[in-house]
Amino acid sequence: MFRIKKLDIFIAKQFGLLFLAAFVICQFVLMMQFLWRYVDELIGKGLSMDVLAQFFWYMGIMLMPQAFPLAILLSSLITFGNLGESSELTAIKAAGISLMQAMRSLIVITITIACISFYFQEVIGPRAFIAFQQLLISMKQTNPEVEIPEGIFYDGIPNSNLYVQKKDLDRGVLYGIMIYRMNGGYEDAAVILADSGRIQTTEEKKHLLLTLYSGEWFENMRQSNIGVNANVPYRRETFSTKQILLDFDSGFNLTEMGGISADARSKGLSRIVHDLDSIREFNDSVGHQYYREAKQLTFLRASLINDDSAKVKKEVAGRSELYDSIYHKMSAEDKQRVITQASNDVQMTLANMDYKAEWTYWLNREERMHMMEAINKFTLSLSCIIFFFIGAPLGAIIRKGGLGVPVIISVIVFIIFYILDNTGMRMARIDEWTVWFGKLLGTVVLSPIAIFFTYKANKDSTVFNIDMYKNLAMRLLGLRTKRSIMSKEVIIEDPDYQTDSDKLAAITAQTSSYMEVHKLLRWPNPIEVFFRPGNDQEIATLNDELEATIENLSYTRDKRIIMLLNRYPIIAPNAHTRPFRRKWLNIITGLFLPTGVFFYIRMIRFRFRLYKDLQHIQRTNGKLISRIAELYNNKV
Numbered sequence: 001m002f003r004i005k006k007l008d009i010f011i012a013k014q015f016g017l018l019f020l021a022a023f024v025i026c027q028f029v030l031m032m033q034f035l036w037r038y039v040d041e042l043i044g045k046g047l048s049m050d051v052l053a054q055f056f057w058y059m060g061i062m063l064m065p066q067a068f069p070l071a072i073l074l075s076s077l078i079t080f081g082n083l084g085e086s087s088e089l090t091a092i093k094a095a096g097i098s099l100m101q102a103m104r105s106l107i108v109i110t111i112t113i114a115c116i117s118f119y120f121q122e123v124i125g126p127r128a129f130i131a132f133q134q135l136l137i138s139m140k141q142t143n144p145e146v147e148i149p150e151g152i153f154y155d156g157i158p159n160s161n162l163y164v165q166k167k168d169l170d171r172g173v174l175y176g177i178m179i180y181r182m183n184g185g186y187e188d189a190a191v192i193l194a195d196s197g198r199i200q201t202t203e204e205k206k207h208l209l210l211t212l213y214s215g216e217w218f219e220n221m222r223q224s225n226i227g228v229n230a231n232v233p234y235r236r237e238t239f240s241t242k243q244i245l246l247d248f249d250s251g252f253n254l255t256e257m258g259g260i261s262a263d264a265r266s267k268g269l270s271r272i273v274h275d276l277d278s279i280r281e282f283n284d285s286v287g288h289q290y291y292r293e294a295k296q297l298t299f300l301r302a303s304l305i306n307d308d309s310a311k312v313k314k315e316v317a318g319r320s321e322l323y324d325s326i327y328h329k330m331s332a333e334d335k336q337r338v339i340t341q342a343s344n345d346v347q348m349t350l351a352n353m354d355y356k357a358e359w360t361y362w363l364n365r366e367e368r369m370h371m372m373e374a375i376n377k378f379t380l381s382l383s384c385i386i387f388f389f390i391g392a393p394l395g396a397i398i399r400k401g402g403l404g405v406p407v408i409i410s411v412i413v414f415i416i417f418y419i420l421d422n423t424g425m426r427m428a429r430i431d432e433w434t435v436w437f438g439k440l441l442g443t444v445v446l447s448p449i450a451i452f453f454t455y456k457a458n459k460d461s462t463v464f465n466i467d468m469y470k471n472l473a474m475r476l477l478g479l480r481t482k483r484s485i486m487s488k489e490v491i492i493e494d495p496d497y498q499t500d501s502d503k504l505a506a507i508t509a510q511t512s513s514y515m516e517v518h519k520l521l522r523w524p525n526p527i528e529v530f531f532r533p534g535n536d537q538e539i540a541t542l543n544d545e546l547e548a549t550i551e552n553l554s555y556t557r558d559k560r561i562i563m564l565l566n567r568y569p570i571i572a573p574n575a576h577t578r579p580f581r582r583k584w585l586n587i588i589t590g591l592f593l594p595t596g597v598f599f600y601i602r603m604i605r606f607r608f609r610l611y612k613d614l615q616h617i618q619r620t621n622g623k624l625i626s627r628i629a630e631l632y633n634n635k636v
Contacts, residue, residue, distance in 0.1 A: 007092065008104065011083075011102060011103075011106060012105045012106065012109060014079050014082070014083075015075055015076065015106050015109065018074075018075035018078050018079055019071055022078075023067055023068070023071035023075075025071075026067040027063060027064065027067045027071075030063045030066055030067055031056070031059055031060060031063060034059060034063060035059070051135065054131070054135055058128045058129075058132035059132060061125070062125060062128050062129060062132060064117075064120055065117045065121050065125065065381070068114075068116075068117045068384050069380070069383040069386075069387045070414050072110060072113065072388050072391065073387035073390060073391040073413060074407065074410040075391075076106065076110075076387075076392040077391040077392070077394055077395040077409060077410055078406045079106075079392070079395060080392050080393075080394075080396045081395035081398060081399060081400045081405070083395075083396070084395065084397075084399025084400075085400060089399070093460070098458060099393070099457055100454075100458055103392055107388070110385055110388040111385065114381045114385055115381070117380060117384055118377060118378070118381040121376075121381070122269055125265075126267055126268055129263070129265045129266050130266045133266075137260075148162060148174070150165065150167055151163075158246075159181065159182050160179060160180065160181050160246060161179070161182075162177070163176075163177070163179070164176065172198055174196060174197050175195070175196050176195070177192075177194040177212060177215070178191070178194075179191070179194075179210075179244075190217065190218065190219040191217075191218040192215060192217050193215050193216050194212035194213060194242075195214035195215060196213050196214070197210060197211055197213060198211045207245050207246060208245070209244075210243065210245075210246065211241070211242075212239070212243070212244065213241055214239075214240055215238075215239055215242065216236065216237065216238050217236070217237040217238075217242070219235045219237075263369075264366075264369045264370040264372070265373055267370075269374055272370050272374045273374065275370060276370050276374075279363070279370060280367060283363045286359070286363060287360065290356055290360065365429065365431070369429065371435045372425060372429065372439055375435065375436070375439040376439060379421075379440065379442070379443050382443060383417065383446075386443065386447055387413070387417075387446075387450075389450035389453070389454050390413055390449060390450045391406075391410070393450075393453035393454045393456065393458075394409060394453055397456065397457050413446075417442045420445055421439075421442035423441070424437070424440070425438060426438075480569075480572075481570065483565065483566045483567075483570065485550070485554050485565045485566050487559065487562055488554070488555055494557065495552045496552070497628045497632060498628075500552055500553055501625050501628045501629070503545065504549060504624055504625055506545075507542060507545060507621060508617075508618050508621045508622070510542050511542065512618070514538060514542065514614065520608070520610055520611040520614075521607070521608065521611060523604060524577075524604070526590070526596075526600060529578060529586075529590070530586045530589060530590025531586070531590060539571070539573050539610070543571045546571075553565055553624070558627070561627055561628075564620055564623055565624075567620050568616075568620055571610065571613055575602075575603070578603075
């Protein structure tokens with residue numbers, strides 16, 4: 001039965017305070033990062049303080065589910081880092097309480113936060129998104145003459161796209177103007193080109209007055225009273241000065257939410273699932289309709305290819321000959337007209353196909369966006385739990401509190417998750433990856449990492465012990481530290497100098513014999529190195545005897561002996577015979593050529609170093625024996 005203990009309350013208090021502080025920091029950072037995307041919409045618009053307050057309020061609500069995982073990661077890391085740094089975690093484990101038992105109160109809190117995150121995304125987030133988009137669109141439509149960019153089509157004016165090549169803000173003149181007006185729909189678009197012009201807001205702030213200079217006006221006349229077969233399919237007008245009045249309310253008014261409510265981010269999970277069925281059914285109907293139209297267009301070609309349609313072939317061939325004979329009987333003017341009409345029909349067909357391709361791509365993208373938003377509600381909530389099981393074990397392993405190491409690790413982990421999640425989202429959105437793979441990429445990658453860190457922390461592993469990795473790197477690269485033998489402050493009994501002198505003399509004789517027999521300057525046999533046992537018991541025994549003698553002599557009061565003892569090298573007894581202690585590791589290393597060559601060269605280096613070390617030991621032994629003899633003679 002789960003009972004709340006004082007330890008649970010103690011850890012929960014520490015985590016709660018840190019979580020609130022971390023959440024405020026993370027929320028502020030995310031809002032600043034988000035604000036840079038819309039800073040152009042806020043500057044120079046004359047927006048009131050209540051509008052700006054609403055803008056930041058809805059932005060903060062939208063970003064809260066994203067701030068929860070990062071705040072949990074940072075606060076859990078600092079909490080258990082502080083416990084480890086102050087040895088409180090050691091005391092908890094010494095009392096027989098495992099790490100998982102110490103984490104149980106925070107696990108409950110984290111799951112609660114994950115549920116709150118899901119509630120925000122399901123209920124509060126969609127409403128905040130709709131209100132935020134209403135504000136944003138209204139801001140874009142306020143004083144558009146201030147924000148018209150250079151070299152980019154501006155769509156802030158209803159039913160129009162405006163392109164400006166260059167702006168002169170001092171004179172208020174726009175150069176290289178191109179306007180697409182679509183009052184009558186996509187097929188009746190009017191194109192207006194002008195050398196320069198000015199844009200002004202009328203006094204009642206309800207219209208925009210465009211004054212254009214030296215330009216042309218092109219307008220499609222297909223939907224006018226002019227027939228389809230007329231000689232002039234469009235109207236062209238050249239002007240030196242022309243004024244155009246556009247409907248535009250430049251005051252701040254909230255836009256309608258009709259188009260915004262169709263966005264997947266403005267819907268809850270139940271509505272997304274409901275709308276997905278409608279979207280898929282509509283997409284299928286559009287696809288079948290386009291297929292039938294394409295089938296009708298390709299029927300003539302398919303009939304010509306089919307071997308069983310000889311009658312159709314003959315009929316089509318007869319019609320082609322008839323059309324050719326009619327064409328040759330036409331006048332030059334009629335031929336040109338027919339060619340122009342055929343070219344226009346082909347271009348219209350190509351434009352229609354491009355439009356259908358873009359339309360079907362948008363329909364498929366809309367379906368993917370709804371699926372991604374539905375999955376995102378679960379993955380973003382689940383990331384709270386995953387980040388906790390990364391942060392808490394890491395804090396217990398590293399045992400560093402404060403805002404130093406925890407902040408660095410939290411930023412690294414969050415960046416990895418952000419890159420994976422953002423990459424998966426973009427690739428799924430453009431249909432390069434499946435939606436499930438793209439949206440679950442970050443969760444699938446970080447979940448095993450969280451399990452691994454939790455397992456290692458619960459087993460008191462030294463996976464993040466810096467000294468362990470430092471020693472491993474030094475052994476791998478053949479580096480070693482120097483001896484550091486200091487004079488003992490309290491010495492009860494002096495060492496037996498005579499016995500130690502005899503041992504040093506014996507060690508000198510053994511090293512001479514070893515060097516003569518083993519030929520350390522020769523290259524070793526690779527077969528014996530990687531595929532046969534290579535323990536060198538002789539050098540291991542010799543090293544043990546030397547270390548025991550050094551340990552015994554370290555209790556001397558003579559400073560010269562202490563100095564000579566520090567000159568002895570630290571020997572690696574088996575590094576010159578084989579790379580690893582385990583036989584199967586040596587076999588794998590030898591079979592893989594790059595690593596085999598590296599460790600073989602490393603072994604040659606260790607053999608040469610051992611040869612030098614043995615010579616150095618002989619010289620140091622001689623000096624120590626001489627010094628011991630001097631001490632003995634002085635006593636006599």
